[in-house]
Amino acid sequence: xxxxxxxxxxxxxxxxxxxxxxxxxxxxxxxxxxxxxxxxxxxxxxxxxxxxxxxxxxxxxxxxxxxxxxxxxxxxxxxxxxxxxxxxxxxxxxxxxxxxxxxxxxxxxxxxxxxxxxxxxxxxxxxxxxxxxxxxxxxxxxxxxxxxxxxxxxxxxxxxxxxxxxxxxxxxxxxxxxx
Numbered sequence: 001x002x003x004x005x006x007x008x009x010x011x012x013x014x015x016x017x018x019x020x021x022x023x024x025x026x027x028x029x030x031x032x033x034x035x036x037x038x039x040x041x042x043x044x045x046x047x048x049x050x051x052x053x054x055x056x057x058x059x060x061x062x063x064x065x066x067x068x069x070x071x072x073x074x075x076x077x078x079x080x081x082x083x084x085x086x087x088x089x090x091x092x093x094x095x096x097x098x099x100x101x102x103x104x105x106x107x108x109x110x111x112x113x114x115x116x117x118x119x120x121x122x123x124x125x126x127x128x129x130x131x132x133x134x135x136x137x138x139x140x141x142x143x144x145x146x147x148x149x150x151x152x153x154x155x156x157x158x159x160x161x162x163x164x165x166x167x168x169x170x171x172x173x174x175x176x177x178x179x
Contacts, residue, residue: 033100034064039107071099079127091131 010016038060045056075097079089 029098029100030064033068033102034060036102037064037067037105067105068099071101073123074101075099076124076127079129083128089127089129091129091134094127094129094131095134 010020045053047053047056079094082089
């Protein structure tokens, strides 16, 4: 398919533009988050040795993914707590929550290693939320339900994404953990 045909299709297809824009925002958000995590040396790899460059790049990716996973666990825990309190969690709201949270991370803070010994609880990936409308399995699945995370790290929500009565609550209100 030629570039012109792709361009015309993009211009004439609103759902395609929404999907491309959402995907672009996700990539930009990930890159911004990754740069924020790897703040040392301004994100520049200062070693000329290719082996050391590869180690640095892999460590940065590992650290970024570990923090994203930790944030996802915290989000899931908060969703479960809200559900236990009787709040109904709308999957459309969850689609707008970004795992690229930074406000709770102390880049220059104190880090304790005394908690490294205890084995963590088993990870429970299940949330009692029906996500089928977002996948296009349900009525009204026209591309509007695609997740559109904010493009700047540190933003918890893009719009009102918490259940009614909980919108002013900080996502880590129940947690006093620091990464």
